[in-house]
Amino acid sequence: MQCDLVEQFTGLVVESLYVTQDFGTATVGCRQCPDTTLVSGDRVTVALSCYEDFSWEIEGVYCASHGIDSVESVMDIRAEQQAVVSAVLEASGYYPPRGRFQPDALTLGEVGLLDFSPTEAGY
Secondary structure, three states, X not given: OHXXXXXXXXXXXXXXXXXXXXXXXXXXXXXXXXXXXXXXOOEEEEEEEEEOOOEEEEEEEEXXXXXXXXXXXXXXXXXXXXXXXXXEEXXXXXXXXXXXXXXXXEEEEEEEEEEEEOHHHHO
């Protein structure tokens, strides 16, 4: 499971219903300290949840200073797969579903699984 999740999250674009990056400047904000701007090369912690056991969504990106290492530290445990990973932000190309190519879009690299909560844990 751990290897599968690391593979799924590696290269994942840092964009979701909960997180919006600035494609023009290739930056994203830290969810806990909004004045902090994260860029390519920054080490981050990322909270993710799997919508209907089908699509992983980023729920939050956090700068390394917060020491987040578990699902419970950033989210309520719900009846869905949830994970917290460490990663390094990388600039790589991305084609948004309804947009033009973004050559420096931030993605997740050097991913390491910190915590995983299976669907059953939320019942």
